[in-house]
Amino acid sequence: MVDEMNNEIAGMKEFNVGDIVSAKVTKVEEKQAYADAGYKVDAIIPISELSSLHVEKVSDVLNEEDELEFKVIKAEDDELVLSRRGALAEKAWGDLQTKHDSGEIIEAEVAEVVKGGLVVDLGVRGFIPASLVERHYVEDFADYKGRTVRLKVVELDPADNKLILSQRAVLDEEAESHKKEVLDNLQVGDTVEGTVQRLTDFGAFVDIGGVDGLVHISQMAHHRVESPGEIVKEGETIKVKILAVDSESERVSLSIKETLPGPWTTIEGQIEPGDIIEGQVKRLVSFGAFVEVAPGVEGLVHISQIANRHIGTPGEVLEEGQAVQAKVLDVNPSEQRISLSIRELEKADTSDQKVQQEYSEPEEDHSGFSLGDMIGDQLKKYKK
Structure with a gap:
């Protein structure tokens, strides 16, 4: 009998704290489990040593007959305490370090x-x-x-x-990879759809498939735009034309204006000679006034066509921003030119011919009075 006990003790495994051992679960209770690790007594596995997360009951993690690896956290003659959490962590930290490095x-x-x-x-x-x-x-x-x-x-x-x-x-890594792919495939001149992400004072940023491009305020419409909010709003889907792509700086220049029909195209057939139209004085120059008669379309009222009297400068009669009516004298959409007259709408008087003579230079020449205009009469008298 004594010999049998000695043989049994001799066959027992030695355990040290920190060892990783294999054990079979023999009993599962609510707050702890028991396992046979080849020791003289069954090992105890506390519920707190089952997982790195909170466990409500042992049976959520272990079943009888499960054979798993455990870490020894206490080893005495009459007590062996094992940790499933410790064994998992021992292996996990090494794997996680490898994954972090790679x-x-x-x-x-x-x-x-x-x-x-x-x-x-x-x-x-x-x-x-x-x-x-x-x-x-x-x-x-x-x-x-x-x-x-x-x-x-x-x-x-x-x-x-x-x-x-x-x-x-x-x-983030996937988004950067996708952005590079999109940038590499963007072609200048292509028209694409995008979503307006945000508005600024100088334009609108538009997402075109994972890349934000800028529509500068000057590229929003054919007419002058004071604020991007006049044309687009955040979240709106719009068509834009790609003007430039810089893959290194990840900058893309876009245009809404280039996707729209030109303003001179839209007025073709809509404005004819003889029509009386309304407009707004946009600019005053020495030789006349430019009047906007449609968004992005300006016609010229030559200084000779502003009033039924001689004026030295257009500013004597008109001011920028003023609303006026004018008669269409000529329209040439292909050359983007419209000639207008305010004088034609004023009541004609006996000075009409005199005014016309005072501005006898061709409208195309805006350089001032010609030499013939100034000394023509004197030359005629001298020849006689």
């Missing part, structure tokens, strides 16, 4: 939603701060529990049992 993507299921972020079990407790979950702000993470997320290790410290993970790092 930048490998890890898939994990969200185990808990806690204040400030999400928790996953990767053999050790991993924490995903709220700011590292998505590329956009998330107000409520409740529906993330049970969801599989793709993660990168951003910080780990086995000594402090600290593991910080990020899904945003994965999404």
Whole structure:
């Protein structure tokens, strides 16, 4: 009998704290389990040593007859305490360090939603701060529990049992890769659809498939635009033409104006000689006034066609921003020219012919009076 006991003791395994051992679960209770590790007494596995996460009852993690690896956390003559959590962590930290160094993507299921972020079990407790979950702000993470997320290790410290993970790092990397692909495939001159992301004083930023391009305020319409909000609004889907692409600086110049029919095209057949139209004085120059008669379309009222009297400058009669009526004298859309007359609408008087003579130079010549205009009469008298 004594010999049998000695033989049995001799066959017992030796255990030291920190060892990783294999054991078969023999009994499962609510708050602890027992396992046969080949020791003289069954080993105890406390519920707190089952997982890096909270466990309600042992049967959620272990079943009788399960044969698993455990870490020895206490080894005495009459007591052996094992940790499933410790064994998993021992292996996990090494794997996680490798994944951190290589930048490998890890898939994990969200185990808990806690204040400030999400928790996953990767053999050790991993924490995903709220700011590292998505590329956009998330107000409520409740529906993330049970969801599989793709993660990168951003910080780990086995000594402090600290593991910080990020899904945003994965999404940012994918977005950058996609952006480069889009930039490489953009062709100057192409017309594409985009979504207005934000408006600024100088234009609008438009997302064209993962890349933001700028529509400068000067490229929003054929007419002068004071504010981008006059033409587009955030969230609106629009067509834009690609003007320039700089892949290195990731800058794309876009135009809404280039996708629209030219203003001179739209007025063709709409304005004819003899028509009386309304417009706004846009600019005064020495030889006349430019009047906007349609968005982006300006006609010239030559100084000789402003009034039924001689004037030295257009500013004597007109001012910028003034609304006026004028008669169309000539229209040439191909050359983008319209000749207008305000004088034609004024009541004719005996000075009509005299006014016309005073501005006898051709309208195309805006350089001032010709030499013949100034000394023509004197030359005629001299010849006689």
